[in-house]
Amino acid sequence: xxxxxxxxxxxxxxxxFLDLLLxxxxxxxxxxxGTSGACAACKYQRRRCAxxxxxxxxxxxxxxxxxxxxxxxxxxxxxVKILENLDExxxxxxxxxxxxxxxxxxxxxxHGCLGITQQxxxxxxxxxxxxxxxxxxxxxxxxxxxxxxxxxxxxxEIGEKQEDLTSQLDLGMGLPVNANQGNNTIPFFSxxxxxxxxxxxxxxxxxxxNNNDYNPTPDSCKEILNNHNASSAWGQNQFPFNHHNxxxxxxxxxxxxxxxxxxxxxIQSQLVNLQMASNKQEEEVDxxxxxxxxxxxxxxxxxxxxxxxxxxxxxxxxxxxKEPIDEIGEKELRRAATCFSLTSVN
Amino acid sequence: MSSxxxxxxxxxxxxxxxxxxxxxxxxxxxxxxFPPEEPLKFANVHRIFGASNVSKILHxxxxxxxxxxxxxxxxxxxxxxxxPVYGCVGAISVLQxxxxxxxxxxxxxxxxxxxxxxxxxxETSAYGGRxx
Numbered sequence: 001x002x003x004x005x006x007x008x009x010x011x012x013x014x015x016x017f018l019d020l021l022l023x024x025x026x027x028x029x030x031x032x033x034g035t036s037g038a039c040a041a042c043k044y045q046r047r048r049c050a051x052x053x054x055x056x057x058x059x060x061x062x063x064x065x066x067x068x069x070x071x072x073x074x075x076x077x078x079x080v081k082i083l084e085n086l087d088e089x090x091x092x093x094x095x096x097x098x099x100x101x102x103x104x105x106x107x108x109x110x111h112g113c114l115g116i117t118q119q120x121x122x123x124x125x126x127x128x129x130x131x132x133x134x135x136x137x138x139x140x141x142x143x144x145x146x147x148x149x150x151x152x153x154x155x156x157e158i159g160e161k162q163e164d165l166t167s168q169l170d171l172g173m174g175l176p177v178n179a180n181q182g183n184n185t186i187p188f189f190s191x192x193x194x195x196x197x198x199x200x201x202x203x204x205x206x207x208x209x210n211n212n213d214y215n216p217t218p219d220s221c222k223e224i225l226n227n228h229n230a231s232s233a234w235g236q237n238q239f240p241f242n243h244h245n246x247x248x249x250x251x252x253x254x255x256x257x258x259x260x261x262x263x264x265x266x267i268q269s270q271l272v273n274l275q276m277a278s279n280k281q282e283e284e285v286d287x288x289x290x291x292x293x294x295x296x297x298x299x300x301x302x303x304x305x306x307x308x309x310x311x312x313x314x315x316x317x318x319x320x321x322k323e324p325i326d327e328i329g330e331k332e333l334r335r336a337a338t339c340f341s342l343t344s345v346n
Numbered sequence: 347m348s349s350x351x352x353x354x355x356x357x358x359x360x361x362x363x364x365x366x367x368x369x370x371x372x373x374x375x376x377x378x379x380f381p382p383e384e385p386l387k388f389a390n391v392h393r394i395f396g397a398s399n400v401s402k403i404l405h406x407x408x409x410x411x412x413x414x415x416x417x418x419x420x421x422x423x424x425x426x427x428x429x430p431v432y433g434c435v436g437a438i439s440v441l442q443x444x445x446x447x448x449x450x451x452x453x454x455x456x457x458x459x460x461x462x463x464x465x466x467x468x469e470t471s472a473y474g475g476r477x478x
Binding site for chain 2: 072073074075077078082085086090093094097098100101105109110111112113114115116117120121123124127128130131134135137138141142144145148
């Protein structure tokens with residue numbers, strides 16, 4: 001046994017050496033993250049990936065597209081320069097933002113991240129306008145309730161004295177909508193509203209939104225910004241800008257049904273109930289609209305999502321609702337006045 | 347002014363060719379978008395992206411979209427210079443948070459409105475019942 005061992009020792013040692021070399025090579029490759037051992041950056045540049053390659057931690061070999069996007073926009077030299085000027089702690093975050101920016105530019109070569117910025121600014125504007133309208137309506141209801149309470153008290157005190165009651169109603173005290181109808185209508189949001197010209201300088205980079213060739217950059221926001229601790233609740237976003245629009249459209253029709261109703265409060269309650277009912281009916285429509293808004297943030301290659309969104313905004317809130325909304329206040333006033341001037345209050 | 351934007355042999359070179367210290371030819375791809383009056387614009391873009399990358403991007407997009415592409419690159423370059431870590435992505439993050447904040451506020455306000463409306467409806471219907 002020992003003789004055999006003695007004879008085969010040189011070969012055995014060579015084999016052992018080769019085995020050890022192979023094992024170390026495998027370990028080295030594993031540490032490098034691939035069978036080739038090079039990161040995506042070095043692979044792309046066809047060079048040996050050094051142990052201290054500065055780009056290796058950020059560009060794994062199995063994701064070559066990431067580096068391609070970055071290389072296409074920034075270039076290796078620029079990235080290395082940026083990284084060199086940053087601390088160790090800041091480098092991962094910087095690379096994330098660079099990768100994101102490059103990805104967005106790849107998806108939208110014309111506008112890049114500026115397109116997303118403009119879209120978000122537009123969404124903020126939409127939400128702010130909606131908030132203004134809702135707050136105004138809330139104030140209207142509060143004023144209406146105050147007037148209603150004071151009106152109820154007066155009716156109980158006065159009793160069956162018709163003349164006094166009608167005289168006060170003629171003054172408009174029982175008609176809360178009068179107080180805030182100085183501008184004729186509640187200012188509903190419309191993308192074709194008067195305020196839009198003020199936004200045009202900001203939207204200058206999205207002038208071609210209405211063009212068919214506009215290609216928004218949806219997907220990257222949700223996925224990559226999640227890594228930046230940005231909220232991922234885009235799926236829960238709901239801008240109920242259509243609720244009150246539809247509600248006020250139906251008010252016009254409903255006022256005619258209350259012509260024979262002698263009570264201001266009845267009109268109010270019916271308006272409110274109708275709005276609540278129409279709000280429920282419009283939830284599905286709103287959900288569909290908001291899905292379209294969010295599509296450009298999903299990882300879906302949908303080139304028309306933003307244009308469709310704009311069209312939805314324009315069609316649903318601007319075009320179809322503008323005229324009825326403008327006429328509601330005036331018609332409502334007239335009908336209410338008719339109710340109380342021609343009929344008695346029982 | 348248009349002649350200065352389209353540089354030729356007799357006019358001054360565009361900001362790009364001035365920066366790169368080369369002759370600005372009549373078919374210079376940078377000339378229409380980097381006027382000599384705005385040297386910083388090209389300097390920023392070149393510093394972050396590089397002239398060759400910008401040239402490639404311009405050749406990839408349609409001619410009528412090149413101005414928008416250059417403006418967006420200039421914006422991103424300036425943002426990256428101001429904030430080397432996040433660049434323009436920081437602004438996106440801030441805007442996204444603002445949108446979410448507004449959404450939450452809108453939801454709460456709508457809930458208040460619904461509660462108010464339902465209370466008002468309850469009071470008036472009760473009043474209507476009493477009235478007959």
